[in-house]
Amino acid sequence: MSASKTAVPSRSHLTSLMYSLPVRRLKEILSHVVPDASLGAVEQVASTQLPRLYNLNMSDDRQLLLSFAPSLAVRLLRQEGTILSSEAILIYFISASTRSLKIEGSPSSETEIPNSTSLLDVVPKILKHSSNNREMAYPYSIFEPTAGAPLSTLSIYLSIPDRRVVDKQVGSMVRALALLTSPTGTFGTASRVLPDPFNGASSTAPPIAGSSTWSEAFNTLLEGILRDGEDMAVLLPYDTIRSHYQRLSFHLDTVTFPRLVVLDASSETNVMVERTAEEPSLGSSSTGAKFTGLRSWSQGVFGDPLLCEAFEDPSEGFLEGWQEGGEDETGDEVNLEIRSLFYRCYRASVGVVTQYYRPQVDSSRRELEARRKLTNVLAELARVEAAETSLLKRPRSPSGEAESAKRLKC
Template sequence: MSPTQRLLDAELVRRYVAASLGPDAGVTSCAPLTGGGFAAVWSVTLDDGRAVVLKVGPPPEVPLLRYERGLIGAEARYLRLVAARAPAVPVPPLVHHGSDAVLGDWLLTGLLPGRTLHQLTVDGAPVDAVRAGLGAALAALHRVDGDRFGYDGGRAAGTTWREAFTAMVDELLADAVDWAVPLPVPAGRLRHLVHRHADALDVVRRPALLHVDGWAGNVLAVDGPDGVPRLTGLVDGERHLYGDPLLDLVSPLLFRRAEDEPDDAFLRGYRTAGGPLPLDDPGVRRRLGLYRLHLYLLMTVEMPSRGITRENDPARVARLAELLDRELAALAEP
């Protein structure tokens, strides 16, 4: 269990439900959901038959990364925005967003059906239709414009994408200092390469709405009438921001490179739904390299806050170091 996850039990779940829906709302059953590493998440069946999800943020005394401040409120804003401006994107309906000094921040949402794309892949199920659906959903999401680049809520942002993205990287490097995270390369080298290629970011003039965390554990699917799984949900939008749509192509292809797999079902779905994808463009490839660098840096820096160490997960440490080195080497080429 991550240190950021609040410890819940059935009685506390009932308190959150009552605070959300009133004292007459009853709970017939509840159980924790696994797979996430930030918030505490429980499935809940209400006495009126509704199936909902309770998501509770960390206690206020728990230290977080800079971009993680106010993530529960950020997800509430995201769900309202998507429901209003991108209704084709299957996100959970927001039932209630609450915040108080005792219970902290929490969300109550509808429960979307399905198993995660990660589970389906492990089970050997056909997943191309799910991945194509994810591509189409992100293309729809990217048609929503923002009024800034970067995060909202006083976190890293800017009037240009260059300004916002470099601020995002700088905040992660500051977090690495705060948490004494040993980076596989000097922070100065990371900053140098980001600034060296920052001109490639200047072509991004429109702040598109991005999910950012579309890895397979946040994608839900159910079997269609033909037995082939299809997309039913895209969850955990608390990390959303506004920027370059290419940033959203990194997590769905975790540990892979879009430019090496242009015919992947996810990318085909994105293109078919109208998402521009000029993977042969050298500037696009530079931007994708910067965005993978950002993701691997984030995954490295967040480890202490999640209770992950070199001792209890050496494979993750080694893999991220290797991936960071590969992206750095590619960006360092003339």
């Protein structure tokens, strides 16, 4: 885990840290979270994630991770407005559901990832979460940190076999997550579907919202990013995108089970990897690598697992891990291609609009790449003619279904 080690020794940095982080209040909170230890050095973690991250070094040599909400100066998309609470709610749900499966005696293979790693091993333990602004002026979460460093910082050091192992483990995790379904049978983001266990008043209350169909839930996501673009006057083919959705959205309703997917579960900036300390064997450049979890769990959605960005251009290792899970969880194979087109359209739209909300040094390159993808996928959607649409609505023959499944298996 990369961190700024000058946080405590440098008086100037300590002063700025105190302005951005209420250290005195944090010490008081930690005295209740870990009463047998006190807060020592605080180190800001270099991260591309939206939340501000800090390593908290405790007096008993433990290290905790503080995730602090983005400052008000950071412009957020609609779907990012509740990232900390969404993450905390989802982590709580995954941990509780996985423990329940184990207690009930479900086969361990259903929630296991290669190399004897379970979902419980890759989901961080959350020690404290607050969604209000009363305690530290911003929402925050305190975790036991995930080991390792983001794949984006280590990928150049990994051998091809090591990278395949990591990709396979990520694919298996995505499959394991897809085995978890919405407890209410509704579709939508985790924050809309799941109750908030950290709010005593709502812990037993019904979910805030949720959609009865996947097409409705996906439309909420799609409309959210389109409206974000309209708010910033981003030039996009809004009418064309909405027209294709109106014409072909019935394909999304072949997804009848709201399965859990973390949209950026395969992002190199989100995947955490730990390199082993073992020396490479004779004749091999491999040093070993292990997937340890995700930096952020905030983009959880109950719907179609294929919405995960990993399926846009899946590696062989990822597909191997996904397919080892057994029976396919992608729903009706006949409609898979058109569903995938919609997901590519959504991701490309997010890619374009994000550059206007949070410009970076290479935003022009990122925007052009996203626009190229959007243009290509809209062209493909345009080729899905009415006649073909009607054909897909009618039942396929057994041979046709087998041919489609063979072609689209992923």
